[in-house]
Amino acid sequence: MRKERWLMRPNWGLVSAAMSVFVALPALAQQGGPPPGGHDEPDGPGAYASPSAIPKDPATVDLGIPAPQRLKRLEPIELPEPLPKIQGKDLNLPAIPAFAPQPQPHLDIARPQNALTLRATLGKDGPEIPADLVWRLFSPHAGGDGKLPVIAVAKGGEAVFDVPPGAYLLHVGYGRAGVTKRIDFNGRETRETVAIDAGGLRLKAKASETSDLTSDKVQFDIYSEATEDRDRRLVASDIPPGVVIRLNSGNYQVVSRYGDVNAVSRAEVRVEAGRITDAVMKQRGAQLTMKLVREHGGEALADTAWSITSTQGDLIQESVGAFPSMVLAEGDYVIVARNKDRIFQRQFHVESGKDADVEVLTSDLVDPNSPEIGTGD
Missing domain, CATH: 2.60.40.1120 (Carboxypeptidase-like, regulatory domain)
Known part of the structure; x- marks a missing residue:
C-alpha cells in the first residue's frame, strides 16, 4: 500500500517531511478525504500523517528554539606584562593633567534678592x-x-x-x-x-553653710520689678537651681520655695547686661520626718493622721502615714497625731538647716484617762 511505501522511505529532514504533509493536504481536499472506515483505495491519496506524529530526531529536528548549550570553560585572563624598559630606563609617560578647580556654591544661593x-x-x-x-x-x-x-x-x-x-x-x-x-x-x-540688653541669672539656695539645696527640694520664681506686690508680673516660674535664665537687664524679685509648706524666702536681684549674675539665697527651714511610737526608737504605728499647727493654733499642714516628711520654716510648732480615735501631741522647735526625725510617744496622749492604744497594725 502507498502508506507502507511512504513509511518505509529513508529518514528525511524536517523540510522534506513538511513538504510531504503540505502536498498531501491539497489532495485530501480535492478527493474529499480518505474513504469511510479508514481503508485506502488503490488509486486514492496516501494516508495523512500529523506533524506531531513524525518521529523526532534530536540531531536533525529544529523547532526554532535555541538548544541549550553547555557552558564553555573560561580560561583565566592573562595579566599584561610590565612595560619594558628602553635601554635600561623606565618609560617617561606624560602625567595626567589635573582637573580644573570647580567653583564652590555660594552660601546665599537660596537667599532672596531683595530681602x-x-x-x-x-x-x-x-x-x-x-x-x-x-x-x-x-x-x-x-x-x-x-x-x-x-x-x-x-x-x-x-x-x-x-x-x-x-x-x-x-x-x-x-x-x-x-x-x-x-x-x-x-x-x-x-x-x-x-x-x-540681656544678661543671665543663675540661682542657688542654702539652708546651711555646708551644702546647696537640690532641685527636688527648692524651686525659684522670678517677678518683675514693681512698687507694689500686686503690680509684679511673673517672668519665670519653677526654675531649678544652677540653671542660667536669660533676662533683660534690670531689677527682679526672686522667690525661693523650700519644700511646699511655708519655707519661703525673697530677695531683690539686679541683672547686668552682657554678664551672668550668680545669686545664692539663704533658706531658713529644715526637713522633719515624724512617727508615732510606744517608746523611743520603737516601731512607727500605722494608720496615723498628722496635723501641724502654730503655737497660736493656725493649721500649717496635714498628712497621713507612718512616716510623714515635710519641710517647715524655722520656728515653734505643735505636732498632733491621731490614731484609733486617740489624740497625741507635742511641741517642737524647727532649727534652720538641721533636718530631724521627730518621735511622738503614746504617752503624749491628750486625755490620759482614755484606754491604752492598740498596736495600730
Missing part, C-alpha cells in the same frame, strides 16, 4: 548672638480679634525675611529677654541690627 535681613547683638556694642533667637514680624494693624497678625516667624541667629514692602513690628526673643522694634522695609535689600 529683610536681621541680626542681634548682646548690647549696643556687644558680640553678635549666633543662635537661640526667635524672630516674629507683626502687622502694625490689629485684626478682627483685636490682636496683631503674625506675618513671619524665624528661629536661630541671623534671620532673612522675604516680605513685601511696608511697616512691621518686630519682636525678637532671647530666652526671657526680648525687645520690640518698628521696621520700615522699602522692598530693597535691607539689613537691620537689633541690640538686646
